[in-house]
Amino acid sequence: MKCIITIELGTNGVRIFAFDLSGHVIGSMKGYYPSFHTEPDYSEQDPEQIFITTLYVLKNLLNEYIHPKEYKVSCICFSAAMHSVLAVDRNGNPLGNAITWSDNRAKQEAWELRSSALGKSLYAATGTPIHPMSPMLKIAWIRNHDKERFRQTSKFLSIKSYIIHQLTGEYMIDYSIASATGLLNIHTVTWEADALQYAGITDAQLPGLAPVSATAGKLKKAYQQSLGLPVETKILIGSSDGCLATLGDGAKGEGEATITIEDSGAVRVMGPAVLKDEQMRFFNYVLTEDRYVSGGPTNNGGNIFEWFTRQFGDFNNPFDIEHSMQQLIEEASRAPVGSDGLLFLPYLLGERAPIWNANARGVYFGLNIKHERRHFVRAAIEGIMYEIYSIGKTLSEQRNIESLSVNGSFGTIPFCTQLIADMFNKPVRLRRKFHSVSFGAWLLSATEMGIYKTLEQAARTVELPDVYKPDEQHHAVYADYFGIFEKLSNKLFDEFEAISNLQHKHAITKYTST
Structure with a gap:
C-alpha cells in the first residue's frame, strides 16, 4: 500500500499528516517550537530546533502509523509559513536565528520604500505589499544594521528551503514561497533585478527557483536509514501554507473566498490574474504560472x-x-x-x-x-x-465574493465560525477536524503522481459538508x-x-x- 506524507512548517509548530491514495487520513502528529521576542518588533525562531522537531515528529509518525502497517511512502510534500529569512554561511550553517513573518524591525525601511516611486514599481512587479514582513526588507535591514552577518552570508533562505537543504543537500525555493519574498517578479517568474538591487544582493545568494510540483532531490543516506525510507521516496518541494489552504478548501475562481485563522489569518481568492490595487493593500502569490492566490493577511488571529x-x-x-x-x-x-x-x-x-x-x-x-x-x-x-x-470587505472591492469557506484551528471553532457567518452575512462552509493546508498538499502530490490531471480537477473533488448560516439580526x-x-x-x-x-x-x- 502506498501513502503520501505532508509536512507543514507552521508558525508555532510542525504538523505532519499521512494520507492514503484516496485522500483518507492514516495518522497525524504535531510538534511545537517557540518564537523569541528579544526586543520590541523582533520575532525569531531557532532553525535547528525546527529541524530537530520536524525529524522527531516525522520519525514517530512513521514508526506508529506507517511502518507497522507496511505502507510505502511514495511522496513527502512540504508546505510552510511565508516571509521567513535565514542567513547561512558558505557551508549552510545558520548565522543566527531565522526572522519570521511577524518581525517588524524593518518598519523604517518599509515606510520609506512604500512612499516612493520604487516601492510602487516593486509592488506591481512582485505582488508583495511593502511591509516589514517582506524578506526583501528584512534583508535590507540586515544590510543596514547587522553588517557583519550580511558580510558573512552566502545565501538567504526561507525556513522551508533550509529544512529541505538539511534533508537533501539541495538549495531550492518554490515559486509560491518565492513570490512572497518581495524579490520575485510574479509576471516573469524570475528574480526581480530592482528588488535584488534594493536588498543589496545577487540572485546567486538565493536558492534556485522551482515550480511547486518539483522534486527537491533525494533524502541523504543518513536520513533514509534513520527514518526507514527507501531511496526512491520522492521529496516534493510543495508550496506555501496559504496557497495550499486555498487549494485544500476547493477554491477555484470567481465568487469563492477562503478564510484561514490559525495563529495569524488571511482572506484569499484564487484566479488567473493578479489583483491590481493603487493602494498596495493585497498580496498576489503564485501557485502555478497561470494561477494566483490573492488577498490580505492579518498578524493577529x-x-x-x-x-x-x-x-x-x-x-x-x-x-x-x-x-x-x-x-x-x-x-x-x-x-x-x-x-x-x-x-x-x-x-x-x-x-x-x-x-x-x-x-x-x-x-x-x-x-x-x-x-x-x-x-x-x-x-x-x-x-x-x-x-x-x-x-474581506476590502477584497470585495476587487472580486465578487458569494461563498466562503473557513479553515484553521481557531477559525473552525464553532463559536468563531458562526461569528464569521454573522459578520459577513454569508453562509460559511467547512469540514471540522480537517486540516486544509495538509489536504491541499495531498491534492498537489496526487496531481503530480497522476491521480488527477490538473489542480483544477483536484480542487473540484473537495467537499465542504458543514454549513453555518448567518443571523441577520446579529449581522x-x-x-x-x-x-x-x-x-x-x-x-x-x-x-x-x-x-x-x-x-x-x-x-x-x-x-x-x-
Whole structure:
C-alpha cells in the first residue's frame, strides 16, 4: 500500500499528516517550537530546533502509523509559513536565528520604500505589499544594521528551503514561497533585478527557483536509514501554507473566498490574474504560472486569543491552554452580540491588511462600569473577526465574493465560525477536524503522481459538508459596531506611531542604563 506524507512548517509548530491514495487520513502528529521576542518588533525562531522537531515528529509518525502497517511512502510534500529569512554561511550553517513573518524591525525601511516611486514599481512587479514582513526588507535591514552577518552570508533562505537543504543537500525555493519574498517578479517568474538591487544582493545568494510540483532531490543516506525510507521516496518541494489552504478548501475562481485563522489569518481568492490595487493593500502569490492566490493577511488571529487566555484565563493545569481557551469561549457565549459596545482592536503584533501599519497596537474601547469579564472575552474574539471582516470587505472591492469557506484551528471553532457567518452575512462552509493546508498538499502530490490531471480537477473533488448560516439580526449589530472599529483603526494612526516611538525610546534607555 502506498501513502503520501505532508509536512507543514507552521508558525508555532510542525504538523505532519499521512494520507492514503484516496485522500483518507492514516495518522497525524504535531510538534511545537517557540518564537523569541528579544526586543520590541523582533520575532525569531531557532532553525535547528525546527529541524530537530520536524525529524522527531516525522520519525514517530512513521514508526506508529506507517511502518507497522507496511505502507510505502511514495511522496513527502512540504508546505510552510511565508516571509521567513535565514542567513547561512558558505557551508549552510545558520548565522543566527531565522526572522519570521511577524518581525517588524524593518518598519523604517518599509515606510520609506512604500512612499516612493520604487516601492510602487516593486509592488506591481512582485505582488508583495511593502511591509516589514517582506524578506526583501528584512534583508535590507540586515544590510543596514547587522553588517557583519550580511558580510558573512552566502545565501538567504526561507525556513522551508533550509529544512529541505538539511534533508537533501539541495538549495531550492518554490515559486509560491518565492513570490512572497518581495524579490520575485510574479509576471516573469524570475528574480526581480530592482528588488535584488534594493536588498543589496545577487540572485546567486538565493536558492534556485522551482515550480511547486518539483522534486527537491533525494533524502541523504543518513536520513533514509534513520527514518526507514527507501531511496526512491520522492521529496516534493510543495508550496506555501496559504496557497495550499486555498487549494485544500476547493477554491477555484470567481465568487469563492477562503478564510484561514490559525495563529495569524488571511482572506484569499484564487484566479488567473493578479489583483491590481493603487493602494498596495493585497498580496498576489503564485501557485502555478497561470494561477494566483490573492488577498490580505492579518498578524493577529488565534495567537491573540491564546495571549488573552494566558493572561486572563483560569488554569487548573498550567499547561492546559486548550481547556482554558474553551472555558473562555463558553463564557463569551454568555455575553450579548456586540459585547454591549465594548470593542477590541487586536493589533498586538502590529498589522498587515488592510491598514498595513506595523506600529498599530491593541486597544479596548467603549468600556463602561457595567462591563464584566465575559464582555472582555467576547470583545477579544469579535475584534479578531472584525479584522478578518475588514480584509474581506476590502477584497470585495476587487472580486465578487458569494461563498466562503473557513479553515484553521481557531477559525473552525464553532463559536468563531458562526461569528464569521454573522459578520459577513454569508453562509460559511467547512469540514471540522480537517486540516486544509495538509489536504491541499495531498491534492498537489496526487496531481503530480497522476491521480488527477490538473489542480483544477483536484480542487473540484473537495467537499465542504458543514454549513453555518448567518443571523441577520446579529449581522445588523455587527455592521453598526464595525463602522466604529474601522474608524478607530485609521484614526489612531498618529497615536500608534507615538506610543511605538516612546516604547523604542524607553527600551533603549533601559538597555543603556543596565
